[in-house]
Amino acid sequence: MRIAIIGDGISGLHLALRLRQLGIDVTLFGAKSPEAVRHGRALNFVARSGSTRRREELLGLDLWASPDTLAEARTVTVHGPEPLTFRADPDPAYSMVDFRLYLPAVVEEYLARGGRHIVTDLTARTAHEAAADHDLVVVAGGRAAGELFPRDPGRSPFDAPQRVLCGGLYRGIGETVPHSIEFHVVPGVGEVLRMPFHCAEGRVDVLGLEAVPGGPLDPLCRTPYAEDPAHFHSVVLxxxxxxxxxxxxxxxxxxxxxxxxxDLVQGGVVPVVRRAWRALTGTTYALAVGDAWIVNDPITAQGANLGSHCALELAEAIAAGPPYDEAFCRAAEERMWPYAESVVQWTAAFVRPPSPQLLSLFRAADADPAVAAAFAVNFDDPPAMWRSIASPERTAAFLAEVRSGATPPEGSAVSSTPDSASAAAGTSRTQPWADLTARPS
Ligand SMILES: Cc1cc2nc3c(=O)[nH]c(=O)nc-3n(C[C@H](O)[C@H](O)[C@H](O)COP(=O)(O)OP(=O)(O)OC[C@H]3O[C@@H](n4cnc5c(N)ncnc54)[C@H](O)[C@@H]3O)c2cc1C
Structure with a gap:
């Protein structure tokens, strides 16, 4: 059997490496050579979670173990009339390496292991051509490649960006806690993220501003850099x-x-869940994974981690053997969706005005380090995170379990269709700002 993977981001690469480990023939298509990716613009600033790092261990990737690339601490601060702050340290640490270093290095590792890599357009045409001599085409080409799959309105919580992003790599920012991520919530305004980051020039800091569209931070996030860097810097300060x-x-x-x-990313991301699969020919199917399937706002730092998770789930499904027909695609989607849904729901909850239960959880974490620690664990366990914030009753049960010293029970993700009021909130905002789907070359 032969599998084509259209896209060599984290989703496509983790899938390709795992399939090769399982002895399956893979062709990986990418839009650029590793060298071109190294010298390109930043498209994102990815914190890779402990779970993703564990998957990398399984894949035999041991590329950036230096302490300089890790964040071992995290602070969450809510500003405003009822300020609060708590430590929610990740354990194991997160790894922050510029994808312009990470992705080319992983492609080169894949090539060193004998993998086949073809540089071409990541378009629908490439997917259709690949269908001619592969048994299954996996589309992992990111947001733009997702256009091959229609939006799933029943699962998509919004149809417009929920934040205006202005994220960049900066020099000259100090930390209170060494190697720490800090996440600031400014109700009604947006969020500010600072985290250490390893790029080609060494240690810098990501400063991510996420503005509520139409709020006071919105016009500031649109300030252009190139025209007047000094003005841009003064606006950020x-x-x-x-x-x-x-x-x-x-x-x-x-x-x-x-x-x-x-090193600057400005724009908006439209959160979307697409149909996970489609027929390309009478007998060959395409399955979407990563951002080609689901795009989340970066606020919860889940997109790349979800792409990696789904890639390894899909590898196991593929390894179980053909036929890779419609029934296979349906089963693969059912296998990946419960985990993915919890990311979609949790992220939607974080971009909406905070629910009473989320605020009560934050207040409890501020008062009790055990709650803060349990919240930190949930950051790398989306089904558990969504269970803990899905409703006031769920949050109360989660807090009771933590306070009793019991480990919160394992279970399936809480399923809920986005309610019409929240969906309407997503559609009612006018969004003149270009979305990030159109990638800069
Ligand atoms: C500002 C911002 C911050 C983010 N922060 C996080 C985070 O902290 N944690 C997290 O898990 N997710 C984060 N995300 C989301 C994450 O970037 C995507 O979900 C993830 O990259 C999707 O991977 P993919 O392989 O499915 O698609 P893509 O990454 O879109 O990959 C598809 C194609 O794009 C190419 N490509 C990808 N990145 C680059 C690059 N830098 N230069 C050139 N080509 C590239 C790949 O080679 C591939 O062929 C963030 C996104 C943004 C916009």
Whole structure:
């Protein structure tokens, strides 16, 4: 059997490496050579979770183990009239390596193991051509490649970006807690994320601003950089001063600035769940994985981790053997969806105005380190996270379990269709800002 994988991001690469480990013939298609990816613009700033790192161990990837690439601590701060802050340290640590280093290195590792890699357009034409001499085509080409699969309106919580993003790699920002991620929530305004990051020039910091569309941060996130870098920097410093003053105090103005012009990502992501599969010919099917299937707002840092999770699930399904027909595609989707749904629901809950139960969970974490620690564990366990915040009753049960010292029970993800009120909230916002689907070359 021969499997084509269209896309060599984390989803396509983890799938390709696993299939080869399982003895399956793979052709991996990518849009650029490893060298071109290394010298391109930033498209994202990915924190890889402990679960993803464990999968990398299984795949025999041991590329960045240095402590400089890891974050062992995380603080969550809610600003505003009822401020609170708590530590929710990841264990194991997260790894933060620029995908312009990570992806080419993994492609080169795949090639070193004898893998086949073809540089071409990641378009529908490539998928159709691949169908001629492969038994299954897996589309892992990211958001743009997803257009091959129609949006699933019943599963998609929104139809417009829920945040205006302005994320970049900066110099001159200090940390209170070494190797820490800090996540600031400013109700009604948006979020500010700072985290250490390893890029080609070494250690920098990601500063991610996520503005509620139409809110006070929105126009600031659209400030162009290239026209007037000094003005851009002064706007960013002003945002920090206004909304996260403790972070502003840690900025050394003489050293502060964007690492390079290509290290800035601005725009919006439309959260979407697409149909997971379609027929390409009478007998050959295409299955979507990663962002080609599901796009989440980056607020919960789940997209790449979900892509990796689904890639390994799909590898096991493929390894069970052909036929890779419609029944196979349905079964593969059913296998991946419960976990993926919990990411979609949790992320939707984080971009909506915080629910009373989420605020009560944050308050409990502020008061009790055991709750904060349990919340931290859930960050790398989306079904558990969604169970703990899905409803006031679920949150109460989660808090009771933590306080009693019991381990919260394992179970399936809480399933719920997005309610019409929230869906309407997603559609009612006008969104003139270009979405990030159109990738810069
Ligand atoms: C600002 C931002 C921050 C994010 N932060 C996180 C996070 O912390 N944790 C998390 O899990 N997810 C995060 N995400 C989401 C994550 O980037 C995607 O979900 C993930 O990359 C999807 O992987 P994929 O393989 O399915 O598709 P893609 O990554 O889109 O890959 C598809 C194709 O694009 C190419 N490609 C991908 N990245 C690059 C690049 N940098 N340069 C050139 N080509 C590239 C690949 O080679 C591949 O052929 C973030 C996204 C954004 C926009």
């Amino acid at each position: 002003d945002v920090l001063h206004r909304y996260v003053p403790d972070l502003r105090e840690r900025v050394d103005e003489r050293a502060f600035g964007l690492n390079r012009p290509a």
